[in-house]
Amino acid sequence: MFPGAGCAGADGDATSGVRLLHRDVYSALASAAAPAWKPEKAVEFIVPGGAGGGQDRTARIIQKFMQDSGLVTTPVAVVNKPGGGGNLAYTYLNQFPGDAHYMATATATLLTNHILGVSPLNYTDVTPLTVLYGEYIGFAVNADGPIKTGKDLIERVKKNPEAVSFAFGTSRGNANHIAIALAMKAAGVDAGKLKIVLYKASIEAATALMGGHVDVVATPMSTYAPVMSSGKLRIIAIAAPQRISGQFAGAPTWKEQGLNVVTPGYRMIVAPRGLNPGQVAFWDNAFARLAQSEAWKKELDANEWADTYMASTDSRKYLDARYAEYKNILTEVGLAK
Helix, strand or coil, X not given: CXXXXXXXXXXXXXXXXXXXXXXXXXXXXXXXXXXXXXXXCCEEEEECXXXXXXXXXXXXXXXXXXXXXXXXXXXXXXXXXXXXXXXXXXXXXXXXXCCCCEEEEECCHHHXXXXXXXXXXXXXXXXXEEEEEEEEEEEEEECCCCXXXXXXXXXXXXXCHHHCEEEEECXXXXXXXXXXXXXXXXXXXXXXXXXXXXXXXXXXHHHHHHCCCCCEEEEEHHHCCCCHHHCCEEEEEECCCCCCCHHHCCCCECHHXXXXXXXXXXXXXXXXXXCCHHHHHHXXXXXXXHHHCHHHHXXXXXXXXXXXXXXXXXXXXXXXXXXXXXXXXXXXXXXXC
16 A cells, blocks of 8 residues: 555555555445435535645546536536645535535645644544545655755755755644654754745745755655746656656656655645544545546556555544554654653
C-alpha cells in the first residue's frame, strides 16, 4: 500500500498494493445498483486553499468528471476557502451535518493540525469518502540561485539553520513540513531552528520562490507541474524511493544524495459528519467510477499521481493508522509534544 505521509525509509512500488487490494472494490461499486440517495441540489466542493493550488486542481478535475459523466446531474461548484491552515474550510464544511451536498478536498493537514493542537477538528469529525491519490514531496529552489543540489542545501543549513528559508502551504506540521523535518533530521540538523514561511497554497510558495523571495519550497510534485516550463525552478530532491517519470525524471531522490528519506503525501475527499449509509453509498459509487475512468487515469499519469483509491470504509482505517504515525513522527522531530 502507498505509505503514509511522513514515512521514512519505505521502499518498493507505492501503488501496486493499493491497486490489487481495491480492484474488486472498483468493480463491485461501479456495477452496483443506483444508491437510494442522490444530489437534489447544487453540490459544493470546498477547497481549503487558493485557486491554482494542488487541491484546487484536484477539485476542478473531479468537478468536470462528475458533470461530464452525468454521475451528478445537479451543478457542482468549487468554493475556495483558504486560511487558517485549512481550518476555515473544515469549519464551514461542518456547518452542514448530515448533508451530502457538501464535500471538501483534504490532506494530512486535517490530521496534523489536530495533533499540533492548532485545530479542534480531526478526521473523526468529518466523513472520509475516499483517499484518492498520493504523490511524493519534492524540494525546489530558484534555478538561478546558489543552491544547485540537495547536498548544497544540507551544507548551508548545517552552517546556519536560520540562513535558509523553507516555504510551503498551508500550515506547520503538515506533510510538507514533515518532509523537511525528516530530511533535516537525517542530515543531523535541528528542524526546530529552521526558518519557516507559510503560504495559503503551495503554488503561492512556488511563485514566491521563482521571484527570489524564499530559498526552498517543499510540496507534492504536481504543484510544480504548471510552472516547470518557466525554467525558473530546479527540483533538487524528491522524497521518493526511486526517481519518478515524466517531466521530473531528471530530479534526484534524497536517497541518491545520502539521506534515507521517503515522504509521500495524499489527497482525500471528506464530507460533513453524520452522513447516512445511502449518502455514503452514492459517493462511494461516484468515486469508484472516477477511479476506473480513462479520463482519471490520464490525469494520474499527467501529474505523476499514484493511484491510491480507497472506498470510505478503508479510507477511515487508513487515516486511523496515519494519525498514530504522524503523532509519533511529529513528537520525534520536536514539532509536537
